[in-house]
Amino acid sequence: MMACQALTAGAANGIASALRAVDCVASETTTAAFARLFGAHGLLGPALTILLTLYIAFFALSLLAGRTSLRLAALVPRMTTIGLVLTFATSWIAYQSVVWRLATGAPDELASAMSGTAGSATAIFADRIDLILAVIADTATNAAQGVQGAGPAVPAGSFTPANIVWLSAMLLLLGTVGILITARIGLAVLVAVGPVFVVLGLFPGTRGLTAGWLRGIVLTAVMPLFVVVGGNMIVEMIVPVLSEMRMSEGPIDGRAALGLFLMAAVHIALMAMVGRIATTMVSAWSVFGLGQGAEPSRDLAGAEVAPGLPPPAPVAQLARHPGLAWAAALDRPVPADLAPGTAGAAARGLARAAGQPFAGEFALPRTPLNRRAQGIGSRFAASRPQSARRIVR
Numbered sequence: 099m100m101a102c103q104a105l106t107a108g109a110a111n112g113i114a115s116a117l118r119a120v121d122c123v124a125s126e127t128t129t130a131a132f133a134r135l136f137g138a139h140g141l142l143g144p145a146l147t148i149l150l151t152l153y154i155a156f157f158a159l160s161l162l163a164g165r166t167s168l169r170l171a172a173l174v175p176r177m178t179t180i181g182l183v184l185t186f187a188t189s190w191i192a193y194q195s196v197v198w199r200l201a202t203g204a205p206d207e208l209a210s211a212m213s214g215t216a217g218s219a220t221a222i223f224a225d226r227i228d229l230i231l232a233v234i235a236d237t238a239t240n241a242a243q244g245v246q247g248a249g250p251a252v253p254a255g256s257f258t259p260a261n262i263v264w265l266s267a268m269l270l271l272l273g274t275v276g277i278l279i280t281a282r283i284g285l286a287v288l289v290a291v292g293p294v295f296v297v298l299g300l301f302p303g304t305r306g307l308t309a310g311w312l313r314g315i316v317l318t319a320v321m322p323l324f325v326v327v328g329g330n331m332i333v334e335m336i337v338p339v340l341s342e343m344r345m346s347e348g349p350i351d352g353r354a355a356l357g358l359f360l361m362a363a364v365h366i367a368l369m370a371m372v373g374r375i376a377t378t379m380v381s382a383w384s385v386f387g388l389g390q391g392a393e394p395s396r397d398l399a400g401a402e403v404a405p406g407l408p409p410p411a412p413v414a415q416l417a418r419h420p421g422l423a424w425a426a427a428l429d430r431p432v433p434a435d436l437a438p439g440t441a442g443a444a445a446r447g448l449a450r451a452a453g454q455p456f457a458g459e460f461a462l463p464r465t466p467l468n469r470r471a472q473g474i475g476s477r478f479a480a481s482r483p484q485s486a487r488r489i490v491r
Contacts, residue, residue, distance in 0.1 A: 102126055112231075113275050114224035120279050121202075124286030128198060131290035132190050146187055146297055150180065153300045179300060186296045198289050201315055202282075205323035212327055220278070223326045226333055227274050233340050234267045234358075241350045259355035263343075266355075269362035270336075273369045277325050285318040309385040317380045324372040332365045 102122035109119040135142045157176060160166045186193045209219035238260045288311060299308035339361065343354045 112228040114221055114228055117224050120282050127286055128290045136187050136293050149300055183296055183300055187293045197292060201285055201319040205319050209323050209326045213330060219326050220322055223329055231267055234263055237343050238263045259350040259352045262355040262359050266358045266362040269366050273365045277369055278322055281318045281321040288314050312385050313380045317376055320376055328368050328372055336361045
């Protein structure tokens with residue numbers, strides 16, 4: 099924090115100074131938080147060791163119970179998860195390079211490329227807003243002094259062009275500093291607590307928290323991008339109005355003041371719309387499948403039934419039927435007496451989707467429901483009668 103004292107002391111000099119101070123304080127805060135959590139003497143170091151041990155123990159139990167197997171498709175995601183968690187939870191260099199710099203630098207670089215500026219687009223936009231606010235303050239002050247020197251004093255709080263100009267400046271200040279600094283502080287808080295949510299990504303039950311954390315990171319990272327790109331358009335429309343106000347001598351023109359207020363109000367509305375759009379975009383992100391429940395079975399997705407028959411029922415509805423429950427649990431054929439009803443129509447559609455004919459009996463394919471009954475104990479079950487395992491092909 100000592101390195102940021104000079105920047106924080108001058109944070110009130112303008113928007114650009116405030117942003118630099120916030121960036122410095124945010125970087126120092128995230129570094130200190132990571133060291134206290136998972137550093138060499140971090141508080142959560144033993145907790146990380148316990149969680150990794152439990153993760154490996156649960157995987158070993160699933161192997162013993164027959165719920166998973168030593169296949170490449172099962173090992174690669176688990177080993178990748180462990181590697182990512184260990185990398186980002188124990189190495190500040192990796193965490194800072196990927197999470198912090200990507201969240202803060204990538205949107206700024208994209209904004210610079212879109213606006214065609216050299217350097218930080220956010221800093222340049224902040225400097226332009228500072229210049230606009232300085233011009234507005236000088237114009238309003240000079241106009242107020244000229245009016246007071248020429249005649250009676252203007253009553254305080256009256257709805258005059260000078261007051262409208264000051265109100266426009268306040269709206270511009272809130273629409274830029276309020277969003278940029280708030281987004282940067284929120285991003286710093288999310289990055290500071292990020293290692294905890296990275297560790298929670300180990301277990302399926304807590305991966306939803308990791309997914310929500312990543313959505314928050316992306317939301318607070320892209321907000322400055324939208325503010326800078328949209329704000330530059332508003333600035334281009336404000337500059338001619340300010341030029342007209344400065345060229346006019348005497349009191350501020352009421353039309354120019356109303357035009358400036360209109361631009362400031364449009365800027366506020368644009369920032370509100372940008373926030374809504376960014377929230378909608380991030381909420382629709384699946385976050386690489388994290389936090390998603392098990393996908394519904396697609397055994398009936400492409401099923402086609404004969405004309406006049408009801409559509410196939412989902413596998414969940416088939417499993418709730420008393421007769422089909424045993425068929426799904428024991429992987430046995432569907433009884434023939436269920437063929438005339440809705441379950442029979444679903445069985446016909448399931449047979450056609452699987453490329454098998456339907457002749458009164460139909461063996462359900464292996465679904466996530468009956469896969470649970472295929473542990474070690476099921477491999478030593480007695481052989482079934484040939485009539486119970488008949489499958490019409």
